Each structure stands twice: as C-alpha cells, then as structure tokens.
Amino acid sequence: MTVSDELLLEVRDLTVDFGSLRAVDHVSFSLRAGGALGIVGESGSGKSATAYALLDLHRGTGARVGGSVRLAGTDVLTAPERELRRLRGGSVAMVFQDPLSSLDPYHAIGDQIAEVHRLHSGASRRAARARAVDVLDRVGIPDAARRARSRPHEFSGGMRQRALIAMALACEPRLLVADEPTTALDVTVQAQILDLLHELRTDEGLGLVLVTHDVGVAAGSVDDVLVMKQGRVEERGPVREVLGAPRAPYTRALLGAVP
Ligand code: ADP
Ligand code: MG
Numbered sequence: 001m002t003v004s005d006e007l008l009l010e011v012r013d014l015t016v017d018f019g020s021l022r023a024v025d026h027v028s029f030s031l032r033a034g035g036a037l038g039i040v041g042e043s044g045s046g047k048s049a050t051a052y053a054l055l056d057l058h059r060g061t062g063a064r065v066g067g068s069v070r071l072a073g074t075d076v077l078t079a080p081e082r083e084l085r086r087l088r089g090g091s092v093a094m095v096f097q098d099p100l101s102s103l104d105p106y107h108a109i110g111d112q113i114a115e116v117h118r119l120h121s122g123a124s125r126r127a128a129r130a131r132a133v134d135v136l137d138r139v140g141i142p143d144a145a146r147r148a149r150s151r152p153h154e155f156s157g158g159m160r161q162r163a164l165i166a167m168a169l170a171c172e173p174r175l176l177v178a179d180e181p182t183t184a185l186d187v188t189v190q191a192q193i194l195d196l197l198h199e200l201r202t203d204e205g206l207g208l209v210l211v212t213h214d215v216g217v218a219a220g221s222v223d224d225v226l227v228m229k230q231g232r233v234e235e236r237g238p239v240r241e242v243l244g245a246p247r248a249p250y251t252r253a254l255l256g257a258v259p
Contacts, residue, residue: 006032007070010069016050053065057094072091074087092173114170
C-alpha cells in the first residue's frame with residue numbers, strides 16, 4: 001500500500017449550517033494520497049454533511065458552508081461550477097448508502113457506466129462499453145460482459161453496490177468518498193464490499209473517506225479515524241488507538257463498551 005506524502009485532501013475549519021442548526025462545527029482533517037480515513041459517529045452527528053462538503057454538494061441547496069476544502073490542488077468551495085464538475089467526474093467519486101438512488105432503473109448498468117466514462121474521458125462509445133465491462137469485472141461482477149446488459153433491479157443489493165463502485169472507478173478517481181456504503185447490506189455482503197474497497201486501495205492507490213455509523217466497519221478499513229459528535233470532532237487518531245483504547249466516553253459508547 002503506498003501512502004505518499006502528497007496531500008490529496010485538506011479540510012480546514014469546515015462549518016455547515018442548515019438555517020440555525022450548525023451541523024458541522026469547525027472540522028479539520030487531511031488525507032494523503034492513497035490514505036484512508038474513517039468518519040464515525042452516531043446518527044445526526046454531521047458525517048454526511050461533512051462528506052457532502054468535500055465535493056461542495058451543498059452548493060445551491062441553501063446550506064451555508066464555511067472554511068476551506070482543498071482537493072487535489074483545487075479549492076473546492078470557491079471553485080467555479082465548471083471546475084467543480086471536472087473534479088466530481090474525475091479526481092473524486094462518491095458512493096452512497098443506497099445504490100438505487102444513483103442508478104437509472106430503465107437502462108442497462110453497463111450503458112450507464114459507459115456513459116459516465118464517455119463524459120469523463122471523451123472515449124468512443126465502443127471503447128466506453130469495453131471500459132464498463134472492465135470495471136464491472138474489476139469489482140467482482142461475474143460474467144461481466146453479459147451482466148453489463150442487466151438493469152439495476154436485476155442485481156442483488158451487494159452487486160448494485162459493486163456496480164456503483166465500478167461506476168466511480170470508470171472515472172479513474174484518486175479519492176472515493178463512501179457514505180455508509182455497506183449499511184443497507186447484510187453482514188456477509190458488507191464484508192465483501194469492504195474487502196473490495198481495501199483491494200482498490202492496495203492495488204490502485206485509491207484514497208478513501210469512509211463514512212459510517214458502524215465503528216466495526218471502520219475498524220478494518222481505514223488508517224485513521226475521526227469521531228464526530230454533534231458536528232464536532234470528539235476524538236481522532238490512528239484507528240487502532242482510537243478504537244482500541246478510546247479516550248472519550250462517547251467513543252466508548254459507540255463501541256458498545258462499558259463506560
Ligand atoms: P449523519 O450523517 O452523521 O447522520 P448528517 O450530516 O446527515 O448526520 O446531519 C447532521 C445534522 O444536520 C442532523 O441534525 C440533521 O438532521 C441535519 N441536517 C442534515 N441535512 C439537513 C438538511 N438538508 N436540512 C436541514 N437539516 C439537515
Ligand atoms: Mg449520514
């Protein structure tokens with residue numbers, strides 16, 4: 001696994017306000033190229049609001065975002081729309097809890113991935129279709145050439161999440177932001193998806209921000225962890241230290257340990 005010295009992501013003093021509610025309260029962290037960071041915390045602690053800010057998905061929603069996010073050399077929060085689109089389709093990809101919300105039910109999964117790749121790279125339709133089969137194969141879809149013709153409802157939940165990760169890979173991102181990617185899956189499939197993310201890090205140097213309310217999910221998948229509580233960072237550090245010997249009672253409670 002190569003974690004270089006280059007900073008891929010640098011978040012400083014991030015705040016996100018929904019009206020009078022401060023959902024993210026002066027959060028700072030950074031990630032080196034190829035590194036993996038877990039953001040954990042109870043429901044409503046501001047994990048998703050933080051993750052969305054990494055791509056400035058709050059833009060145009062009425063939420064107020066402060067501080068700075070620097071991603072692959074771009075100042076995300078002040079970047080012009082065009083630059084942001086380039087970033088979203090290129091350096092960074094996002095995977096959500098529910099793959100169905102990101103997939104079009106009426107079109108073949110392979111076509112959807114090919115389209116994303118074509119938009120990103122300008123490849124021909126034919127090359128993009130080939131690329132779609134490649135990435136489906138890469139994420140472990142059996143008989144990928146045939147299954148590329150399936151529509152989302154023909155896939156199981158785990159396969160849909162794999163397909164979504166394949167779609168993310170089609171753009172050759174350097175960073176994957178995954179918001180509760182395994183929450184909707186049963187335990188066995190969860191483990192398979194986490195293995196896949198780990199493999200992508202190891203083999204392709206993909207950086208990972210993994211958002212999860214399930215501390216166990218983070219434990220085996222990331223190097224460092226950020227524990228969020230009511231919008232703030234309650235505790236942080238190497239995942240083994242924080243989860244192995246949590247200092248904050250809140251973290252101990254998250255782990256289900258006796259306080
Ligand atoms: P988490 O992902 O940790 O469960 P969120 O980041 O989704 O938490 O939410 C943090 C807080 O912000 C919660 O109190 C939630 O209710 C609130 N919130 C999230 N999104 C919105 C929104 N679009 N409008 C108003 N409040 C929101
Ligand atoms: Mg969330």
